[in-house]
Amino acid sequence: MANLKDNYDVIVIGGGMGGLTCGTLLAKQGLDVLVAERLPRPGGYCSSLRDEGFSFDPAVGILEGCDKGGVVYQTLTELNVERELELIKLDPANRVAGTDFDILVAAREEGFEDDLKRLSPGEGESIHLFLEECKALYHEMALVSAGSPDLMGLGQKIGFMKDFLLKCSHLRKYSAKSAREVTHSFFTAPKLRAVMHGVAIFLDPDTQASILMNIIGMAANEDICYPKQGGVQALPNILVKALERNGSQIALNTTVNRILVEKGRAIGVELEDGNQIRAKYVVSNIDGKHTFLKLVGEEYLSPKFIKELNTSKIYGSVVSISLGVDMDFRAIGIQSSDLSYCPTNDIGELFSGQPEKSGLMVRLHSLLDSTQAPLGKSTVGIVACVSPITLINYWKLDKDGQKGKEYEAVKENVAGKLIASVEKVVPGLSEHIVYKRIATPITFEKATLNSEGSAMGWYPLPGGKMRSQKTPIKNLYQAGHWTFPGGSVPAVVASGRNAAQLILKETQ
Ligand SMILES: Cc1cc2nc3c(=O)[nH]c(=O)nc-3n(C[C@H](O)[C@H](O)[C@H](O)COP(=O)(O)OP(=O)(O)OC[C@H]3O[C@@H](n4cnc5c(N)ncnc54)[C@H](O)[C@@H]3O)c2cc1C
Structure with a gap:
């Protein structure tokens, strides 16, 4: 195990993409950060394994949000490391095959649309309308995930709400419905529905339709990439280097067993070996239930909050x-x-x-x-x-x-x-x-x-509530897919940025 100090400005529990983003941005601002990660490599689900001459990415397999304007690109740029991540743009973004279709989801979007129309010639208008809705939603998603309402003053919050009401009609409409409901309402041919779900076959069809439509929008906007070398592990590795260059530290093979709480505020952590380390702020990048029910302890939580943790659906x-x-x-x-x-x-x-x-x-x-x-x-x-x-x-x-x-x-x-x-x-x-x-x-x-091996944290139920990086415990924040805005690399990077900004706001 690495040599650890007794005190840090910030301890981040978990070195997934949410935690690494938060820790590295804070280190860049001069804070002394420790990221504690229980596995022997950084990245959490965004990592690669090498064995017997083969390399694999068992979880995250492609990267989104790396295009100019995307949240991953923005973060790397802020850290001055964007040139370290060399990417291949996937074009076609995906191929969706079935028993009676085989279609390329290409950035050359007319090709995709024409192929879909050939699959079900009577549904041309619905196909065009659906793809237009997906593209509009993709742009609206970028607008709302740019910042957390927690970070805004009253004036900004009113502006955000106004934008949400006036400029995000697609997002509002399709976050309230399930993906299955929407594909069934647009299309009658079962194979068209299968192609649409196939673009993100990983996604539970009963989650918010906006997630599926955003991914289809991304594919049409050429925002799906893969590192030229090193698999998806290349991305967390770049963040770790930046963290260390800025004088902060990651401790691998290091499990946090407890979050220390005194007078209602987080004051540090206890590691598996019993070592206690103090910090002004603690950020949890790990499982939502585990964070509060095991690491914090029920004695510090309200019955309402405990009930919510125990009854919320998990992806x-x-x-x-x-x-x-x-x-x-x-x-x-x-x-x-x-x-x-x-x-x-x-x-x-x-x-x-x-x-x-x-x-x-x-x-x-x-x-x-x-x-x-x-x-x-x-x-x-x-x-x-x-x-x-x-x-x-x-x-x-x-x-x-x-x-x-x-x-x-x-x-x-x-x-x-x-x-x-x-x-x-x-x-x-x-x-x-x-x-x-x-x-x-x-x-x-x-x-x-x-x-339960959840792939994306809390389940995004249609019409579900928006979570926050803030927690009921003072000086304890959350980053990652157990908080807003949910699962996937771009989403957890956005949450890590929000958590970092909340801490910076407090320290300034
Ligand atoms: C099979 C699969 C495929 C996926 N494919 C994609 C994809 O292609 N593109 C995409 O964008 N998203 C994909 N996702 C979703 C995406 O991987 C996640 O939403 C995202 O990576 C989660 O990041 P995170 O930072 O929240 O946490 P995690 O990646 O879960 O990281 C949490 C880290 O905390 C560590 N940890 C846990 N407890 C402790 C403790 N007590 N002490 C110290 N460390 C601890 C863990 O070891 C882990 O490294 C996929 C997920 C899965 C499972």
């Missing part, structure tokens, strides 16, 4: 399979690095939890960065969308919550069926596997301590 997890194969995709003419596969056009079935029918995200990222696989070989990442197979109780843990014999059998069985499904887009895949690693919701929960 589901996923199954992620990393394969090394002795196939050369480039040589056999496979071009799209990222594709979604829909084994059925029925949205209910795609998210029903039957592995044979589950919607899949397939990443062939050695096509983007040839150093990710040995010569003549390739990588395949498969992520099965949120559904009952991604619920923690599907995996048959034993009574003590440990992985038993049954767990291994269920895992192999599910993975086998998912791989068989991917063979429809990568023929012969199962005969060429030379490396396999399977991550289930249990793997994600054990590694990151996100409750």
Whole structure:
């Protein structure tokens, strides 16, 4: 473990993208920051693994918001490190394939629109209108996620509310509805609906429609990228270097067990080894329930707040399979690095939890960065969308919550069926596997301590309330996907910025 001081200005618990953003921005402003991360590498879900010559990104697989004007780009620019992240723009952003369609979601947006119209010729007008709504919503999203109302004075707050009411009609309308409701209201052909959900097959169809529509808007705005080298790990690594260059510190393999509270305010943390470290401010970048119910303790919280923590819905997890194969995709003419596969056009079935029918995200990222696989070989990442197979109780843990014999059998069985499904887009895949690693919701929960292996924190229910980086405990803030504005790298970067600005506002 790194040499730690007894005192810091700020301790950030968790080195995911939300925590690293917050810590690095504060370090740049001269504050003495410690980021405590329990894993041996930074980034949380935004990280890459290297094993037996293959590199994989088991969770975050693509980066959004890195274009000029995007929140990731803005943050890197503020830290003067934007040139350190060399990116490849994904064009096509995605390929969505099914039993009776195969479509490129290209930045050349007319191509995408025309292809959709060919799929269902009678629905041209609805297709055009829907894509226009997605693009408008993408721009409105940028407007509201630029700053937290917590940071605004009264005048700014009134301006923000006015903008929200007058300029964000799409966002208001589609945040109140579910994605499933909206695709069903726009389109009648099941395959059109499947394509639209396929663009973000990872996304639960019962979440706010605005999330799906924002992703479709991003694809049409060419804002989907991948690092030229180093996988998605390149991004947190750049932040760590900037943090250290500014005189602050990250302690890896360091678990925080308790947030110290005195007279209603956070005064530091206690580590797993019992070491207590003081700080003027503490930022939690970790699981929302864990932060308050375990690290703070119920004695400091109101019954209403505890009830809210215990009853709020949590976003589901996923199954992620990393394969090394002795196939050369480039040589056999496979071009799209990222594709979604829909084994059925029925949205209910795609998210029903039957592995044979589950919607899949397939990443062939050695096509983007040839150093990710040995010569003549390739990588395949498969992520099965949120559904009952991604619920923690599907995996048959034993009574003590440990992985038993049954767990291994269920895992192999599910993975086998998912791989068989991917063979429809990568023929012969199962005969060429030379490396396999399977991550289930249990793997994600054990590694990151996100409750139930949640992929995106609190569930964005249609019409759900907006959370804040502020907490009921003075000097304790939150960053990451258990706070506003929710899951995904751009969202947690925005939350880390908000948390940093709230602390800076207090210190000035
Ligand atoms: C399979 C999968 C695919 C995804 N794909 C994408 C994608 O392509 N693009 C995208 O934008 N988003 C994607 N997401 C969502 C995105 O990964 C998350 O919303 C985001 O990365 C969360 O960042 P975070 O900073 O909130 O926290 P996390 O990434 O969860 O990081 C929290 C960190 O805190 C550490 N920690 C926990 N408890 C403690 C403790 N007590 N002490 C010290 N450290 C602790 C954990 O080890 C972890 O490193 C994906 C998620 C998953 C699971």
